[in-house]
Amino acid sequence: MNFFNQMKLQWKLVSAFGLILLVTIGSMTFTITRLISLASQVDITGKLIEKYGQRSDTLYYAVQWGYPALREGQSITTYIMSDDPDEQSSLFEKFGKAGKEFKRINKLVKESATTPDELKRIEKLEALEKKFQAEAINIITIRDGEGEYGPETREEVNNFNKVESEFIKAIEEFVEFEKNYMEENQQESNAVISTVNAAASKAITITIFISFLAIVIGVLISLVLARVISKPIHAVVALAKKIAAGDLTQKAEVLSSDEMGEMAQSFNDMIERLGGMVKNIQEASTKISTISDQTAVAATELNSGAESIESASSSIEEMNSAIGEIARGTSDLTKQASDASSSIIEIVASIEDIADISEGLSSTVDQSSSSITEMASSISEITGHASQLSLYATETASSVSQIDATIREVENSIKISAELSEANASDAEAGGETVKMTIQSMEKIQETVQNTAMAIKILGEKSLAIGDIINLIVEIAEEINLLSLNASIIAAQSGEHGKGFAIVASHIKQLSKKTKGYTTEIGGLIKPVQIEVAKAVESMESGASNVEEGVKLSRLAGEALDKMLLSAKSTMDMLEHISRASTEQLRGSKQANESMEKTTQMLTQVYKAIEKQNMGNEYITKATEEMKDAARQVKDTTKKQSQEGEKVQLTIEEITGVTRIIDKATQEQAKGSTQLLKAMEETKSITAGNMSTVKDMKKFAEVLGNQVEALEKAVSTFKVSS
Amino acid sequence: MKIKILIFLATSVFFLLSSSSKSAIAEEIAVVVNKDNPVETLSLEEVKDFYKNNVLTWSDGSRVVMYDLPVKHEVRKVFSVVLLGKEAKEVAREWANKKITNTAKNPPFTLKSEVLIQHKVSKSVAAIGYVRKSKLSRDKVRVVAVIK
Numbered sequence: 001m002n003f004f005n006q007m008k009l010q011w012k013l014v015s016a017f018g019l020i021l022l023v024t025i026g027s028m029t030f031t032i033t034r035l036i037s038l039a040s041q042v043d044i045t046g047k048l049i050e051k052y053g054q055r056s057d058t059l060y061y062a063v064q065w066g067y068p069a070l071r072e073g074q075s076i077t078t079y080i081m082s083d084d085p086d087e088q089s090s091l092f093e094k095f096g097k098a099g100k101e102f103k104r105i106n107k108l109v110k111e112s113a114t115t116p117d118e119l120k121r122i123e124k125l126e127a128l129e130k131k132f133q134a135e136a137i138n139i140i141t142i143r144d145g146e147g148e149y150g151p152e153t154r155e156e157v158n159n160f161n162k163v164e165s166e167f168i169k170a171i172e173e174f175v176e177f178e179k180n181y182m183e184e185n186q187q188e189s190n191a192v193i194s195t196v197n198a199a200a201s202k203a204i205t206i207t208i209f210i211s212f213l214a215i216v217i218g219v220l221i222s223l224v225l226a227r228v229i230s231k232p233i234h235a236v237v238a239l240a241k242k243i244a245a246g247d248l249t250q251k252a253e254v255l256s257s258d259e260m261g262e263m264a265q266s267f268n269d270m271i272e273r274l275g276g277m278v279k280n281i282q283e284a285s286t287k288i289s290t291i292s293d294q295t296a297v298a299a300t301e302l303n304s305g306a307e308s309i310e311s312a313s314s315s316i317e318e319m320n321s322a323i324g325e326i327a328r329g330t331s332d333l334t335k336q337a338s339d340a341s342s343s344i345i346e347i348v349a350s351i352e353d354i355a356d357i358s359e360g361l362s363s364t365v366d367q368s369s370s371s372i373t374e375m376a377s378s379i380s381e382i383t384g385h386a387s388q389l390s391l392y393a394t395e396t397a398s399s400v401s402q403i404d405a406t407i408r409e410v411e412n413s414i415k416i417s418a419e420l421s422e423a424n425a426s427d428a429e430a431g432g433e434t435v436k437m438t439i440q441s442m443e444k445i446q447e448t449v450q451n452t453a454m455a456i457k458i459l460g461e462k463s464l465a466i467g468d469i470i471n472l473i474v475e476i477a478e479e480i481n482l483l484s485l486n487a488s489i490i491a492a493q494s495g496e497h498g499k500g501f502a503i504v505a506s507h508i509k510q511l512s513k514k515t516k517g518y519t520t521e522i523g524g525l526i527k528p529v530q531i532e533v534a535k536a537v538e539s540m541e542s543g544a545s546n547v548e549e550g551v552k553l554s555r556l557a558g559e560a561l562d563k564m565l566l567s568a569k570s571t572m573d574m575l576e577h578i579s580r581a582s583t584e585q586l587r588g589s590k591q592a593n594e595s596m597e598k599t600t601q602m603l604t605q606v607y608k609a610i611e612k613q614n615m616g617n618e619y620i621t622k623a624t625e626e627m628k629d630a631a632r633q634v635k636d637t638t639k640k641q642s643q644e645g646e647k648v649q650l651t652i653e654e655i656t657g658v659t660r661i662i663d664k665a666t667q668e669q670a671k672g673s674t675q676l677l678k679a680m681e682e683t684k685s686i687t688a689g690n691m692s693t694v695k696d697m698k699k700f701a702e703v704l705g706n707q708v709e710a711l712e713k714a715v716s717t718f719k720v721s722s
Numbered sequence: 723m724k725i726k727i728l729i730f731l732a733t734s735v736f737f738l739l740s741s742s743s744k745s746a747i748a749e750e751i752a753v754v755v756n757k758d759n760p761v762e763t764l765s766l767e768e769v770k771d772f773y774k775n776n777v778l779t780w781s782d783g784s785r786v787v788m789y790d791l792p793v794k795h796e797v798r799k800v801f802s803v804v805l806l807g808k809e810a811k812e813v814a815r816e817w818a819n820k821k822i823t824n825t826a827k828n829p830p831f832t833l834k835s836e837v838l839i840q841h842k843v844s845k846s847v848a849a850i851g852y853v854r855k856s857k858l859s860r861d862k863v864r865v866v867a868v869i870k
Contacts, residue, residue: 085787092821092824095824097824099822137822138818140818141815141818144814144832145794145810145832146793147790147791147833147834
């Protein structure tokens, strides 16, 4: 510590910084060495991972290895069985490709091998592959030589299969070996990675601890250094304060030989010298005081006239001092005024700020007010639209209800028409039935008429036959008459014997005459019958045709009725459909009506809400306008305030100016008064004439006395060590 | 003493070989093509070029289809030694090697007998084959060269 005190300040600083640097470098070296060891471990891990990656490549390619071998083997087996040159040439391609692929993969496997053991295994596999190829060539040669899948080839196939399976088995074994190795390696690499992780976390904690330690040490060193450097400075400062108060008895303690020690030493020297000076002054002042006292006494005795002048002078002095006080007062005033002015300026500035802010506020209020008015206007537009909408809605509602009503009417009329058509249909059905019955009875009538006509025809024919028969009978009767005539002639010729015969002949003649008479009678009777019959036949025929027509017509009528019935039924169906549709329509229109009513209600609600909103908006508008007014007022008042502040500032500046002027004037006055004093003194000196020397002496003595008094006062504040 | 034995062996082998070839050459071998093939005659060099894949096509650009007899067939042996200058077995091995590496351009196709060769040649315009002259039995083939 002693040695440390003997050091210069700069060396102290240098050594302190050096110490901190040393600590830092030490901690850094430690950390770096830790990191280097960690890096080496990481490097080991990296190499391991690289090796591992290569091994995994080997495994991957080894797995692939088997495929071309298998393909080639299969192709060769197919080849030796084939008799088709085209197939054979396509197989060349296949095993050519497989061979190439095998070579490519073999190269990759060899490249990614890592250990000599592995390489040995791969070389063994290569040898097996060569054997396989040779066997393939061999079997193809034999097959080609035979020109068919002959006995030699068949014999060789077993050999080929053996070689092939041996080769593929070797590949599988290699894959298995690689897999096992990979699994083992996995564990090893996991272990290494975990140790690396542990080392890394350890390094991190150590680094953090060391940095913390370095910071703590640095802080401690700087604290100690600050204390060491500041301690003597504090001592010197305390000493200086005491000296300023006039205590010259104190001494600084010299603690070190650095710049601070030197300063303390020179401080001590200064105090010593000051003390000497003060002592000298004290001594001189006491001496002067006695001298001045003596001189003053002499002077008062010598001149009383000077007293008046003196009194004048003193009054002037008083005046002078008073002026000085005034000047001091005015300068204080000026100071205060300027202080006030500056504070007022600040106030004004803040007021201006407020004014700015209120202006901003006013503008924002304006903006918001304008946006609110816009909103209000848009809302009123909306209100207008809404009222229109509501009007439209009510109109629509009324039209919908009208539609509803018309639909109801339509429904009613449809119901009525449905009923009517139903009645129609039933009538038509009834009519159809009657028509059918009519047709049936008409048909029966037709039948009977036809039957009757036939009977009448037969009757007519028969009556014609009767007429013919009658005619025949008449002819026979005439012939008989002729014969009877002949007989009577013959009887007459035969004489007596013929007499009976003549009688018989006359009887016959009478008989024939009677016959003829009856037959003509019968003929007369039959003829009208025949005529009637003919007429009846005619009328019957016409009747039959009429009946036929009637039947036809009634059939047509029946058909028409059927059609009518069908159409009535379809009409009814349609009407039913219409009725259903119209009921649905009615329901729909009811719903539409209800929804329209709801819509109208909602619209009126909306309208009311909008109106309320409108009112609210008006309130808001009013409020914003009021706010605007208030802002404006604030703005105005702040403006006014600011203006007034400015005015106040101006007046204060003016006042300051005036006080400055007053100050100047008073200073000038003071100067003038001192000049006056001087002039008075000069007058005094002139008027004193011969007494000038004495007066001078007295004056000097007085001045000296005053000065000495002042000096004594000043010196008395100093404490000097004896 | 050893030299004498060697000489004896060499001469005996030579005689064996020459005797076997002589017995085979006892008959002429006819190189045949299809009747519809415009080629009338071929030199032995041309036939050799076909079988060695030096020439792959006929003059019209169609691929030549060559037929061979089995390696153990006497005629094949003679054909191989005389025309191609190599043992049939060796030729077959070469072809197998080329096939395995997919470098065979147009290998010949082996048929079991001379009858089959004639039959195949008679069916294909692009075909060429060889049979003993005494075994020629088809009208549809044309002899274009003779190996003596």
